[in-house]
Amino acid sequence: MSATATSGLHVGQALRRKEDPRLITGRAQYVDDITLQRTLWMALVRSPEAHAKIVSIDPSLALERPGVHSVFTGDDLGDLGGPLPLAWVPPGIEVNNPEHWPLARGAVKHVGDPVAVVLGEDRYSVIDAAEDVAAQYEPLPVVTDPEKALEGPPFVHEQFGTNQVHQWSLGGGDLDAGFAEADVIVERRIVNHRTAGAPIEARGVLADYRAGDLTVWSATQVPHFLRLFLALLLGIHEERVRVIAPEVGGGFGSKLQVYGEEVLAAWCSRKLDRPVKWIETRTENMAVAHQGRDQIDYVRMGAKRDGTVTALHVKIIADLGAYNMLLTPAIPSLGAFVMSGCYKIPAIQTDITGVFTNKCPTDAIRGAGRPEATHLIEVTLEQLALELGMDPLEIRRKNFIPKDDFPAETAIGVVYDSGDYEKTLDKLLEHVDMDSFRREQEELRAQGVYRGIGFSTYTEICGLAPTRVVGPEGFGNQAGFWESAMVRVHNTGAVTVYTGTSPHGQGEETAFAQIVADKFGVDPEVVEVIHGDTGTGPEGRNTYGSRSLAVGGEALARCANKIAEKAKAIVAHNLEAAPEDIELEDGKFAVRGSPDKGMTLAEVAGAAYLNKVPDGMEPGLEDTSFYDPENFVFPFGAHACVVDVDPETGKAKVVRYVAVDDCGNPINPMLIDGQVHGGIVHAIGQALYERVHYDEQGQLVTGTFVDYALPTAAEVPSFETDRTVTPSPVNSLGAKGVGEAGTIAASPAVTNAVIDALRPLGVSYINMPLTPMRVWEAIAEARGAGLQGGVPA
Ligand code: MCN
Numbered sequence: 001m002s003a004t005a006t007s008g009l010h011v012g013q014a015l016r017r018k019e020d021p022r023l024i025t026g027r028a029q030y031v032d033d034i035t036l037q038r039t040l041w042m043a044l045v046r047s048p049e050a051h052a053k054i055v056s057i058d059p060s061l062a063l064e065r066p067g068v069h070s071v072f073t074g075d076d077l078g079d080l081g082g083p084l085p086l087a088w089v090p091p092g093i094e095v096n097n098p099e100h101w102p103l104a105r106g107a108v109k110h111v112g113d114p115v116a117v118v119l120g121e122d123r124y125s126v127i128d129a130a131e132d133v134a135a136q137y138e139p140l141p142v143v144t145d146p147e148k149a150l151e152g153p154p155f156v157h158e159q160f161g162t163n164q165v166h167q168w169s170l171g172g173g174d175l176d177a178g179f180a181e182a183d184v185i186v187e188r189r190i191v192n193h194r195t196a197g198a199p200i201e202a203r204g205v206l207a208d209y210r211a212g213d214l215t216v217w218s219a220t221q222v223p224h225f226l227r228l229f230l231a232l233l234l235g236i237h238e239e240r241v242r243v244i245a246p247e248v249g250g251g252f253g254s255k256l257q258v259y260g261e262e263v264l265a266a267w268c269s270r271k272l273d274r275p276v277k278w279i280e281t282r283t284e285n286m287a288v289a290h291q292g293r294d295q296i297d298y299v300r301m302g303a304k305r306d307g308t309v310t311a312l313h314v315k316i317i318a319d320l321g322a323y324n325m326l327l328t329p330a331i332p333s334l335g336a337f338v339m340s341g342c343y344k345i346p347a348i349q350t351d352i353t354g355v356f357t358n359k360c361p362t363d364a365i366r367g368a369g370r371p372e373a374t375h376l377i378e379v380t381l382e383q384l385a386l387e388l389g390m391d392p393l394e395i396r397r398k399n400f401i402p403k404d405d406f407p408a409e410t411a412i413g414v415v416y417d418s419g420d421y422e423k424t425l426d427k428l429l430e431h432v433d434m435d436s437f438r439r440e441q442e443e444l445r446a447q448g449v450y451r452g453i454g455f456s457t458y459t460e461i462c463g464l465a466p467t468r469v470v471g472p473e474g475f476g477n478q479a480g481f482w483e484s485a486m487v488r489v490h491n492t493g494a495v496t497v498y499t500g501t502s503p504h505g506q507g508e509e510t511a512f513a514q515i516v517a518d519k520f521g522v523d524p525e526v527v528e529v530i531h532g533d534t535g536t537g538p539e540g541r542n543t544y545g546s547r548s549l550a551v552g553g554e555a556l557a558r559c560a561n562k563i564a565e566k567a568k569a570i571v572a573h574n575l576e577a578a579p580e581d582i583e584l585e586d587g588k589f590a591v592r593g594s595p596d597k598g599m600t601l602a603e604v605a606g607a608a609y610l611n612k613v614p615d616g617m618e619p620g621l622e623d624t625s626f627y628d629p630e631n632f633v634f635p636f637g638a639h640a641c642v643v644d645v646d647p648e649t650g651k652a653k654v655v656r657y658v659a660v661d662d663c664g665n666p667i668n669p670m671l672i673d674g675q676v677h678g679g680i681v682h683a684i685g686q687a688l689y690e691r692v693h694y695d696e697q698g699q700l701v702t703g704t705f706v707d708y709a710l711p712t713a714a715e716v717p718s719f720e721t722d723r724t725v726t727p728s729p730v731n732s733l734g735a736k737g738v739g740e741a742g743t744i745a746a747s748p749a750v751t752n753a754v755i756d757a758l759r760p761l762g763v764s765y766i767n768m769p770l771t772p773m774r775v776w777e778a779i780a781e782a783r784g785a786g787l788q789g790g791v792p793a
Pocket of ligand 1: 512663667
């Protein structure tokens with residue numbers, strides 16, 4: 001597949017999002033906007049205990065409330081086809097996997113674990129009634145610290161006799177030789193704390209089982225997966241289940257899940273022969289929507305005195321919470337695939353240990369394993385530069401994989417498709433003048449202002465597919481990973497595209513319309529993109545892993561190519577020319593050299609539906625494509641963050657942020673900027689503000705947005721973005737993903753900036769989140785210890 005630039009009349013243009021008018025005028029339809037006659041509302045009775053035996057559940061008081069229809073507990077769900085699914089485990093290892101039911105059976109394992117469901121006529125009375133369900137618990141010992149959890153009892157799941165979920169390693173090259181060769185070895189314990197997805201719209205589901213057919217509207221990223229598992233768990237044929245993801249107010253990975261509430265609503269609807277609706281409260285979302293990150297990383301990086309990295313060894317202790325959900329144990333492994341970062345490191349080893357604790361389970365949150373990897377690589381590399389007295393950019397350049405090495409195989413055997421890391425860094429430095437920054441830094445320090453700059457040069461792995469790598473024969477997923485597209489040209493020349501992806505904020509309705517418009521010579525306005533409905537279009541694998549464009553967009557491009565070929569044949573037939581002489585010019589399929597002699601798409605469609613087609617050709621103008629790529633795609637970039645830290649209060653503020661990203665050929669630069677902005681905010685949030693925190697009793701301390709501090713517009717600067725374009729050879733669009741790039745890149749840039757600001761005060765390392773308290777403590781500790789380059793624990 002050639003990696004040609006694909007910019008055309010529309011591709012490459014900053015077209016405004018087609019989806020925005022309905023969103024900003026309040027005409028979009030979210031699950032909560034959908035109303036069905038005779039709907040029953042659902043509320044969950046949730047455990048206040050982090051770990052306890054369920055002694056009894058008495059619903060009688062709740063059932064006496066007016067309007068309350070039924071209460072069910074785990075024992076009532078005996079006809080479910082199985083527990084909630086774990087679909088992806090790293091290959092070749094044992095994974096301890098406890099049964100995880102939509103309603104707990106016998107014991108609860110984390111605060112918020114549901115034990116009963118209440119159904120009633122009114123949205124609010126079911127919530128009151130849920131409080132009247134008398135559940136009695138016998139508390140059991142709680143474990144929240146993953147390192148202590150590995151040492152022995154108490155166990156989250158007694159039957160395993162351990163809290164270890166799994167161990168999995170990925171390595172390549174001679175690690176011992178690499179460290180033996182090193183003049184310096186830097187070791188850090190890097191904590192990548194737990195965060196929430198925190199979408200604007202919490203979760204919601206409306207299930208309607210009617211005459212053997214189940215229709216479910218859910219705020220989900222993965223309608224096709226949900227359909228499959230609803231069919232399996234409820235014992236309904238898949239073609240009789242339809243899942244619709246209407247407007248979804250953000251997911252950020254937290255809606256890449258098959259949740260117990262979705263299964264429960266469907267089960268209750270069938271049981272009671274009424275539609276059932278559940279809209280999650282923000283407090284529930286913070287407590288029980290799956291969370292992310294939560295790793296302790298023991299990092300060893302060895303290098304020669306000139307800065308050449310010789311070996312990297314990372315031991316990851318991943319706190320997976322109380323259960324395995326859809327992908328839980330696989331998430332940290334995604335980081336292991338790119339543990340080389342954008343560097344040529346001859347020996348690498350990642351050892352992952354998953355651990356059960358009495359907390360909400362973790363799973364994919366934007367970046368899923370790659371932000372953790374990038375953070376530890378980029379922070380450790382700057383620590384190494386400090387140790388060697390080297391410039392943090394010089395050490396990066398020293399180790400970059402050179403552009404002529406691509407496609408480049410890393411020590412662990414992953415092949416990066418294309419890259420030019422020097423170029424993104426050079427471009428970054430066109431925006432950031434380091435000499436004047438260092439001068440300004442000195443001057444400000446003299447005035448008591450501690451300004452710092454931090455960098456992150458990253459690469460990531462995205463475009464989640466190919467089946468050969470992540471499917472059953474590869475990394476152990478039970479599904480094939482490809483994407484589909486169906487394109488239908490109507491009589492009028494309007495086009496409907498059905499994509500198997502399920503965008504929920506990313507803007508593919510616009511980008512996909514741009515791709516098709518250029519293939520057919522029409523305006524993107526006449527191309528409608530339908531997604532998120534299993535009742536229309538072909539099978540799909542949905543949206544996550546920054547895959548929708550590189551896999552779904554390519555499936556669409558291929559499908560459109562097939563139709564364009566057919567169009568050319570039809571035009572040739574009708575204009576008595578040779579098909580190879582037909583080309584798209586000025587909105588027409590025209591005869592080469594005779595631009596007046598041609599047909600518009602509408603005219604081609606008219607001919608196709610009138611069966612004015614060559615002999616043996618079917619009438620009509622539509623087609624379907626499935627695309628399973630040969631490889632992932634590997635976007636990259638260089639980010640710089642400037643912070644001011646107040647040494648009296650410890651408060652760090654981002655005052656400048658510059659991002660140069662390379663996601664191959666851009667389809668729509670405005671969409672790319674939007675994704676990069678959102679991604680960076682996500683990571684600034686983790687670096688400075690956000691933290692899901694449990695106390696030692698497993699009680700969630702950060703259950704609201706008062707305690708869980710999401711950054712707002714007031715906390716972030718206006719971002720400066722730029723791009724380089726290094727096309728991917730993997731797909732014909734030459735495109736890579738960008739949906740997670742900002743999140744993957746930014747947390748080390750912020751962390752390195754704070755450390756750079758505080759160096760004169762003797763602080764050389766701090767773990768996130770760099771809250772005022774933590775920064776202030778680090779400064780106090782460094783001052784107290786008189787440290788110069790000391791490392792607070
Ligand atoms: N794009 C482009 N040219 C490129 C690359 C991408 O124009 N070379 C455009 C695409 O057309 C698309 C957008 O950028 O409109 C993102 O595309 P892609 O990188 O393929 O990512 P996905 O659409 O698959 O989105 C998934 C990614 C993930 S994994 C999370 S999590 C995430 C994210 O996107 N969650 C989001 N961005 C989000 N944005 C919003 N508003 N809400 C979320 O929940």
